[in-house]
Amino acid sequence: MVEFFRLIKAKDVVYECGPGCSCGSKCINRVSQHGLKFQLEVYRTKVKGWAVRSWDLIPAGAPVCEYTGLLRRNAEMDSVHDNDYIFDIDCLHTMHGIDGREKREGDVPVTSGTPEQVDATLRESDTEFCIDAGSCGNVTRFINHSCEPNLFVQCILSSHHDLRLARIVLFAADDIDPMTELTYDYAYRLGSVTDEDGNVKELECHCGTSECRGRLY
Structure with missing residues (x-):
């Protein structure tokens, strides 16, 4: 039987025990640190390219997988336009509900200033780091x-407390039946993706859900 701990509801950020803690691997505060527990399969779809599903039932709140790749500064990626596997580490923006992100519960002091000052600062700044899974992941x-996903994205800190370099882990938002496609909300802001000439790119969304927004970006 697969054993794991669960995160019932998405938080702004989760602090887990790290290498400096005296607890062992069975500590309940190491939810995301036990590796893959489900048999995941990459398969081809008709309109969305590659996709992922699980051969196993995934209970709500279970950690499914971590987004891994090369850690890069976003400034390094400004000239890269054909890599679809870049994940911005945008925990600060998510915590404050910036650029259309859904603000989550939490009580983590991250910067000084009034909420208005914090929001203005974040709106004027892009995320500093990203995970590049284009060449490895x-x-x-x-x-x-x-637009109506069955996974949610969770920022997790364990080996350090730098929100700019948080780990990105996907958790099950609901019970997910075997052979059901796994999805999460990419949370693109419309008009935020451009080509090498600076022209705004548009991509139709094919999620097929009742909440579909029509465009991915």
Whole structure:
């Protein structure tokens, strides 16, 4: 039987025990640190390219997989336009509900100033770091977007407390039946993706859900 701990509801950020803690691997505060517990399969779809599903039932709140790749500064990626496997580490923006992100519960002091000053600062700044899974990564990079997803993205800190370098882990938002496609919300802001000439790119969304917004970006 698969054993794991669960995160019932998405938080702004989760602090887990790290290498400096005296607890062992069975500590309940190491939810995301036990590796893959489900048999995940990459398969081909008709309209969305590659996709991922699980052969096993995934209970709500279970950690599914971590988005891995090369840690890069976003400034390094300004000239890269054909890499679809870049994940911005945008924990600060998510915590404050910036650029259309859904603000989550939490009580983590991250910067000084009034809420208005914090929001203005974040709106004027892009995320500093990203995870580039274009040349190396794991199965997570093939998980598709959905406007009504069955996974949620969670920022996790364990070996350090730098929000700019948080780990990105996907958790099950609901019970997920075997052979169901796994999806999460990419949370693109419309008009935020451009080509090498600076022209805004548009991509139709094919998630097919009742909440579909029509465009991915």
